[in-house]
Amino acid sequence: MRIQLINPNTSADMTNAMALSAQSVALDSTQIIACTPEHGPKSIECAFDEVIASAALLDLIEQGKQQGVDAHIIACFGDPALDAARELADAPVIGIAEAGFQMASLIAHRFGVVTTLSRTLPASEHLLQKYGYQHKCSGVRATNIPVLALENIDPAAYQLLKTECLAAIEEDGAEAIVLGCAGMSSLVEKLSTELPVPIIDGVVAAVKLAESLHQLGLQTSKKGQYGQRVSKAFTGRYAHWSL
Numbered sequence: 001m002r003i004q005l006i007n008p009n010t011s012a013d014m015t016n017a018m019a020l021s022a023q024s025v026a027l028d029s030t031q032i033i034a035c036t037p038e039h040g041p042k043s044i045e046c047a048f049d050e051v052i053a054s055a056a057l058l059d060l061i062e063q064g065k066q067q068g069v070d071a072h073i074i075a076c077f078g079d080p081a082l083d084a085a086r087e088l089a090d091a092p093v094i095g096i097a098e099a100g101f102q103m104a105s106l107i108a109h110r111f112g113v114v115t116t117l118s119r120t121l122p123a124s125e126h127l128l129q130k131y132g133y134q135h136k137c138s139g140v141r142a143t144n145i146p147v148l149a150l151e152n153i154d155p156a157a158y159q160l161l162k163t164e165c166l167a168a169i170e171e172d173g174a175e176a177i178v179l180g181c182a183g184m185s186s187l188v189e190k191l192s193t194e195l196p197v198p199i200i201d202g203v204v205a206a207v208k209l210a211e212s213l214h215q216l217g218l219q220t221s222k223k224g225q226y227g228q229r230v231s232k233a234f235t236g237r238y239a240h241w242s243l
Protein backbone atom coordinates (compact mmCIF):
# COMPACT_ATOMS: atom_id res chain seq x y z
CA MET A 1 0.00 0.00 0.00
CA ARG A 2 1.02 3.67 -0.37
CA ILE A 3 0.57 6.06 2.55
CA GLN A 4 0.83 9.82 2.03
CA LEU A 5 2.46 11.28 5.15
CA ILE A 6 1.80 15.02 5.24
CA ASN A 7 3.78 17.33 7.47
CA PRO A 8 1.56 20.44 7.28
CA ASN A 9 4.33 22.82 8.33
CA THR A 10 7.09 23.80 5.89
CA SER A 11 10.09 22.38 7.79
CA ALA A 12 11.50 19.70 5.49
CA ASP A 13 13.87 18.37 8.18
CA MET A 14 10.85 17.62 10.36
CA THR A 15 9.18 15.86 7.43
CA ASN A 16 12.28 13.71 6.94
CA ALA A 17 12.46 12.82 10.64
CA MET A 18 8.82 11.73 10.83
CA ALA A 19 9.19 9.80 7.56
CA LEU A 20 12.03 7.79 9.15
CA SER A 21 9.79 6.99 12.13
CA ALA A 22 6.93 6.00 9.85
CA GLN A 23 9.14 3.79 7.69
CA SER A 24 10.60 2.11 10.79
CA VAL A 25 7.23 0.55 11.68
CA ALA A 26 5.69 0.20 8.22
CA LEU A 27 5.26 -3.22 6.61
CA ASP A 28 7.74 -4.03 3.82
CA SER A 29 4.80 -3.76 1.44
CA THR A 30 4.01 -0.22 2.61
CA GLN A 31 5.50 2.77 0.81
CA ILE A 32 5.60 6.02 2.79
CA ILE A 33 5.24 9.10 0.57
CA ALA A 34 6.29 12.00 2.79
CA CYS A 35 5.37 15.52 1.70
CA THR A 36 5.78 19.10 2.82
CA PRO A 37 3.71 22.06 1.57
CA GLU A 38 5.44 24.79 -0.45
CA HIS A 39 3.53 27.53 1.36
CA GLY A 40 2.84 28.09 5.05
CA PRO A 41 4.34 28.35 8.53
CA LYS A 42 7.62 26.71 9.51
CA SER A 43 5.75 25.29 12.49
CA ILE A 44 2.15 25.19 13.68
CA GLU A 45 1.79 26.57 17.22
CA CYS A 46 -1.40 28.63 17.26
CA ALA A 47 -4.79 28.96 15.54
CA PHE A 48 -3.45 31.34 12.89
CA ASP A 49 -0.67 28.93 11.89
CA GLU A 50 -3.20 26.13 11.64
CA VAL A 51 -5.63 27.98 9.38
CA ILE A 52 -2.90 29.19 7.03
CA ALA A 53 -1.36 25.70 6.89
CA SER A 54 -4.71 24.07 6.15
CA ALA A 55 -5.11 25.47 2.63
CA ALA A 56 -1.81 24.02 1.39
CA LEU A 57 -2.50 20.81 3.31
CA LEU A 58 -5.72 20.30 1.35
CA ASP A 59 -3.86 20.80 -1.93
CA LEU A 60 -1.58 17.94 -0.86
CA ILE A 61 -4.56 15.75 0.03
CA GLU A 62 -5.98 16.34 -3.46
CA GLN A 63 -2.56 15.56 -4.97
CA GLY A 64 -2.43 12.28 -3.04
CA LYS A 65 -5.94 11.44 -4.13
CA GLN A 66 -5.01 12.00 -7.78
CA GLN A 67 -1.96 9.76 -7.25
CA GLY A 68 -4.24 7.07 -5.87
CA VAL A 69 -2.66 6.75 -2.41
CA ASP A 70 -4.28 4.22 -0.08
CA ALA A 71 -4.28 6.49 2.99
CA HIS A 72 -3.40 10.02 4.07
CA ILE A 73 -1.83 10.94 7.42
CA ILE A 74 -2.00 14.51 8.72
CA ALA A 75 1.13 14.63 10.86
CA CYS A 76 0.46 17.59 13.10
CA PHE A 77 -0.94 17.19 16.59
CA GLY A 78 -3.75 19.64 16.04
CA ASP A 79 -5.12 17.34 13.31
CA PRO A 80 -5.54 20.46 11.11
CA ALA A 81 -8.19 20.32 8.36
CA LEU A 82 -8.97 16.68 9.18
CA ASP A 83 -12.72 16.94 8.48
CA ALA A 84 -12.17 18.96 5.29
CA ALA A 85 -9.57 16.43 4.14
CA ARG A 86 -12.06 13.60 4.67
CA GLU A 87 -14.60 15.46 2.51
CA LEU A 88 -11.98 15.53 -0.26
CA ALA A 89 -10.53 12.04 0.12
CA ASP A 90 -11.88 8.59 -0.63
CA ALA A 91 -9.01 6.83 1.16
CA PRO A 92 -8.82 7.03 4.96
CA VAL A 93 -7.43 10.25 6.44
CA ILE A 94 -5.86 9.88 9.87
CA GLY A 95 -4.77 12.66 12.21
CA ILE A 96 -1.90 11.84 14.57
CA ALA A 97 -3.72 13.13 17.66
CA GLU A 98 -6.76 10.93 17.04
CA ALA A 99 -4.46 7.99 16.26
CA GLY A 100 -2.46 8.53 19.44
CA PHE A 101 -5.56 8.80 21.62
CA GLN A 102 -7.04 5.66 20.08
CA MET A 103 -3.90 3.58 20.64
CA ALA A 104 -3.48 4.87 24.20
CA SER A 105 -7.10 4.06 25.04
CA LEU A 106 -6.48 0.40 24.14
CA ILE A 107 -3.61 -0.08 26.59
CA ALA A 108 -4.30 2.25 29.52
CA HIS A 109 -7.23 3.19 31.69
CA ARG A 110 -6.08 6.81 31.64
CA PHE A 111 -3.46 8.43 29.42
CA GLY A 112 -1.72 11.78 29.62
CA VAL A 113 -0.79 14.12 26.78
CA VAL A 114 2.49 16.06 26.83
CA THR A 115 2.73 18.75 24.20
CA THR A 116 4.69 21.84 23.12
CA LEU A 117 3.59 25.42 23.89
CA SER A 118 1.00 26.00 26.62
CA ARG A 119 -1.10 27.97 24.14
CA THR A 120 -1.76 24.71 22.26
CA LEU A 121 -3.33 23.12 25.36
CA PRO A 122 -6.90 24.22 24.47
CA ALA A 123 -6.51 22.65 21.02
CA SER A 124 -5.55 19.30 22.55
CA GLU A 125 -8.37 19.51 25.07
CA HIS A 126 -10.81 20.33 22.25
CA LEU A 127 -9.71 17.25 20.28
CA LEU A 128 -10.07 14.99 23.34
CA GLN A 129 -13.66 16.20 23.69
CA LYS A 130 -14.38 16.07 19.95
CA TYR A 131 -13.12 12.46 19.66
CA GLY A 132 -14.74 11.35 22.93
CA TYR A 133 -11.59 10.60 24.95
CA GLN A 134 -11.89 13.28 27.65
CA HIS A 135 -12.91 10.69 30.26
CA LYS A 136 -9.79 8.63 29.51
CA CYS A 137 -7.30 11.52 29.68
CA SER A 138 -5.58 12.23 33.00
CA GLY A 139 -4.50 15.64 31.78
CA VAL A 140 -2.70 17.62 29.08
CA ARG A 141 0.67 19.18 29.96
CA ALA A 142 2.81 21.65 28.02
CA THR A 143 6.62 21.72 28.02
CA ASN A 144 6.80 25.15 26.39
CA ILE A 145 9.38 23.74 24.03
CA PRO A 146 8.85 25.37 20.61
CA VAL A 147 8.15 22.84 17.85
CA LEU A 148 11.34 23.60 15.93
CA ALA A 149 13.44 23.22 19.10
CA LEU A 150 12.47 19.55 19.03
CA GLU A 151 14.69 19.00 15.98
CA ASN A 152 18.13 18.08 17.37
CA ILE A 153 16.71 18.70 20.82
CA ASP A 154 19.23 19.98 23.37
CA PRO A 155 19.75 18.11 26.68
CA ALA A 156 17.98 20.78 28.73
CA ALA A 157 14.86 20.65 26.55
CA TYR A 158 14.86 16.86 26.57
CA GLN A 159 15.07 16.90 30.38
CA LEU A 160 12.11 19.32 30.44
CA LEU A 161 10.08 16.94 28.28
CA LYS A 162 11.00 13.97 30.46
CA THR A 163 10.14 15.91 33.64
CA GLU A 164 6.67 16.76 32.32
CA CYS A 165 6.11 13.13 31.36
CA LEU A 166 7.12 12.02 34.86
CA ALA A 167 4.80 14.61 36.42
CA ALA A 168 1.95 13.38 34.22
CA ILE A 169 2.60 9.87 35.55
CA GLU A 170 3.24 10.66 39.21
CA GLU A 171 0.92 13.63 39.77
CA ASP A 172 -1.88 13.13 37.23
CA GLY A 173 -2.00 9.35 37.26
CA ALA A 174 -1.19 8.86 33.58
CA GLU A 175 -0.73 5.16 32.77
CA ALA A 176 0.48 5.94 29.24
CA ILE A 177 1.70 9.11 27.54
CA VAL A 178 0.69 10.43 24.12
CA LEU A 179 3.36 12.77 22.75
CA GLY A 180 1.69 15.95 21.56
CA CYS A 181 3.78 16.82 18.52
CA ALA A 182 4.97 15.08 15.39
CA GLY A 183 8.37 16.57 16.15
CA MET A 184 8.64 14.29 19.20
CA SER A 185 8.41 11.17 17.04
CA SER A 186 12.18 10.58 17.11
CA LEU A 187 12.22 10.75 20.94
CA VAL A 188 9.81 7.88 21.62
CA GLU A 189 12.48 5.16 21.84
CA LYS A 190 14.64 7.04 24.36
CA LEU A 191 11.66 8.14 26.46
CA SER A 192 10.30 4.60 26.44
CA THR A 193 13.50 3.26 28.00
CA GLU A 194 13.51 5.98 30.68
CA LEU A 195 9.84 6.14 31.69
CA PRO A 196 7.73 3.48 33.44
CA VAL A 197 4.70 3.64 31.13
CA PRO A 198 4.04 3.14 27.38
CA ILE A 199 4.94 6.19 25.28
CA ILE A 200 2.83 6.70 22.14
CA ASP A 201 3.77 8.64 19.05
CA GLY A 202 0.81 9.52 16.85
CA VAL A 203 2.85 9.26 13.65
CA VAL A 204 3.63 5.55 13.98
CA ALA A 205 0.17 4.90 15.47
CA ALA A 206 -1.36 6.46 12.37
CA VAL A 207 0.77 4.27 10.07
CA LYS A 208 -0.44 1.06 11.73
CA LEU A 209 -4.06 2.21 11.75
CA ALA A 210 -3.79 3.07 8.05
CA GLU A 211 -2.40 -0.39 7.28
CA SER A 212 -5.23 -2.02 9.26
CA LEU A 213 -7.92 -0.02 7.48
CA HIS A 214 -6.35 -0.86 4.12
CA GLN A 215 -6.20 -4.57 4.92
CA LEU A 216 -9.86 -4.48 5.96
CA GLY A 217 -10.77 -2.65 2.77
CA LEU A 218 -12.21 0.28 4.75
CA GLN A 219 -12.30 3.76 3.23
CA THR A 220 -13.77 7.09 4.28
CA SER A 221 -17.57 6.91 4.24
CA LYS A 222 -18.89 9.36 1.66
CA LYS A 223 -22.34 9.37 3.21
CA GLY A 224 -23.13 12.36 5.42
CA GLN A 225 -20.42 14.39 7.11
CA TYR A 226 -17.57 13.30 4.83
CA GLY A 227 -19.63 13.22 1.63
CA GLN A 228 -18.42 15.23 -1.37
CA ARG A 229 -18.10 18.92 -0.52
CA VAL A 230 -20.85 21.30 -1.70
CA SER A 231 -20.49 22.43 -5.33
CA LYS A 232 -19.80 26.14 -5.85
CA ALA A 233 -17.46 28.53 -7.58
CA PHE A 234 -14.23 29.63 -5.90
CA THR A 235 -12.37 32.78 -6.91
CA GLY A 236 -8.80 34.11 -6.83
CA ARG A 237 -6.03 31.84 -5.54
CA TYR A 238 -8.60 29.12 -4.73
CA ALA A 239 -10.32 29.14 -8.17
CA HIS A 240 -8.94 25.63 -8.77
CA TRP A 241 -11.36 24.36 -6.09
CA SER A 242 -14.45 25.38 -8.12
CA LEU A 243 -16.83 22.43 -8.30
Ligand SMILES: NC(=O)NC1=NC(=O)NC1=O
Binding pocket: 009, 042, 043, 044, 045, 075, 076, 077, 078, 115, 116, 117, 120, 147, 180, 181, 182, 183
Ligand atom coordinates in the same frame (compact mmCIF):
# COMPACT_ATOMS: atom_id res chain seq x y z
N1 LIG B 1 1.39 20.57 19.37
C1 LIG B 1 2.07 21.01 18.31
O1 LIG B 1 2.66 22.05 18.33
N2 LIG B 1 2.05 20.21 17.19
C2 LIG B 1 2.69 20.49 16.02
N3 LIG B 1 3.06 21.63 15.45
C3 LIG B 1 3.69 21.36 14.25
O2 LIG B 1 4.16 22.16 13.47
N4 LIG B 1 3.70 20.02 14.09
C4 LIG B 1 3.09 19.43 15.17
O3 LIG B 1 2.90 18.24 15.38
